[in-house]
Amino acid sequence: MATSVAMASLPLGRALTPWSADRRLRFRSSGIALASLDQKTYAQGVKISEGNGGLPKVSLLSPHGSEAEIYLFGGCITSWKVSNGKDLLFVRPDAVFNGKKPISGGIPQCFPQFGPGPIQQHGFARNMSWSIADSDNVEGDPIITLELRDDPYSRSMWDFSFQTLYKVKLHSNSLSTVLTVTNTDKKPFSFTTALHTYFRASIAGVSVKGLKGCKTLNKDPDPSNPLEGKEEREVITFPGFVDCIYLDAPKEIFVDNGIGDVINIQNSNWSDAVLWNPHMQMESCYKDFVCVENAKIGQVHLEPLQSWTAEQKIAIS
Numbered sequence: 170m171a172t173s174v175a176m177a178s179l180p181l182g183r184a185l186t187p188w189s190a191d192r193r194l195r196f197r198s199s200g201i202a203l204a205s206l207d208q209k210t211y212a213q214g215v216k217i218s219e220g221n222g223g224l225p226k227v228s229l230l231s232p233h234g235s236e237a238e239i240y241l242f243g244g245c246i247t248s249w250k251v252s253n254g255k256d257l258l259f260v261r262p263d264a265v266f267n268g269k270k271p272i273s274g275g276i277p278q279c280f281p282q283f284g285p286g287p288i289q290q291h292g293f294a295r296n297m298s299w300s301i302a303d304s305d306n307v308e309g310d311p312i313i314t315l316e317l318r319d320d321p322y323s324r325s326m327w328d329f330s331f332q333t334l335y336k337v338k339l340h341s342n343s344l345s346t347v348l349t350v351t352n353t354d355k356k357p358f359s360f361t362t363a364l365h366t367y368f369r370a371s372i373a374g375v376s377v378k379g380l381k382g383c384k385t386l387n388k389d390p391d392p393s394n395p396l397e398g399k400e401e402r403e404v405i406t407f408p409g410f411v412d413c414i415y416l417d418a419p420k421e422i423f424v425d426n427g428i429g430d431v432i433n434i435q436n437s438n439w440s441d442a443v444l445w446n447p448h449m450q451m452e453s454c455y456k457d458f459v460c461v462e463n464a465k466i467g468q469v470h471l472e473p474l475q476s477w478t479a480e481q482k483i484a485i486s
């Protein structure tokens with residue numbers, strides 16, 4: 170994967186292709202006119218349809234047989250099936266698809282705050298409708314780029330003008346994303362962010378490798394006053410409740426999901442990681458998933474017109 174870009178100044182509008190600048194589709198509310206989405210032409214392997222609760226959903230279909238689904242509401246990837254049909258992501262059974270509450274599962278966006286903090290837990294990006302900025306197909310790999318901009322709802326919590334672009338590309342055995350945040354305001358702003366990835370799993374068999382030596386902020390027992398420490402384990406398991414931040418995490422982490430897959434998570438510029446399993450706090454489903462999150466826990470500071478970009482690639486061997 171490309172190892173790009175800590176921070177760059179981009180002229181506004183340059184991040185969008187001419188296609189998207191001219192034909193950007195906007196669906197701010199949950200009452201989205203799916204018909205208008207249907208009438209557009211998208212790149213090969215990119216389809217729009219009605220998902221759960223009538224919410225618009227983008228499907229990426231690879232000629233190799235892998236598939237991904239992304240809801241515009243929350244810019245949330247809810248499914249990533251590899252060519253054997255197995256979905257490696259997990260959506261919680263209590264997830265709602267009503268365009269009001271965030272979708273609990275898949276890969277929710279946490280922006281502009283990971284939390285806890287002054288605004289709603291994990292920020293508002295998972296609670297807003299993203300629009301389609303572009304679609305593409307490169308050597309058979311379908312790509313969708315979603316966009317989120319400030320509106321009165323976001324301004325009521327965080328009074329800044331911003332643009333986030335989220336490019337999702339499906340390959341035969343992997344899914345990669347590029348998140349770019351641009352300050353479109355006249356004043357600087359700071360944010361924290363994460364991709365709160367839920368992997369399908371059998372928690373008793375789950376192990377995470379690659380985090381030994383990292384500084385930790387353990388949010389158990391008090392998320393507002395995390396305990397500082399250092400990870401000494403080569404192999405991290407989940408015998409009980411886990412909610413822990415790993416600072417300066419490596420560019421590669423391995424997750425054995427306990428159901429036959431080792432998932433390789435690579436990143437560029439997602440400097441931190443978070444492990445979470447709620448254990449008995451979610452008695453009905455905690456055994457079935459583990460969250461391994463790419464995160465940016467320290468504040469990213471952007472001056473007007475500056476951008477920040479981070480890449481994630483999840484792959485099975």
Ligand SMILES: O=P(O)(O)OC[C@H]1O[C@H](O)[C@H](O)[C@@H](O)[C@@H]1O
Nearest residue numbers: 290291388392412443444445460
């Ligand atoms: O239930 P949510 O708002 O989606 O958050 C679920 C969890 O996400 C993260 O992993 C945090 O570290 C946890 O503190 C939080 O409880």
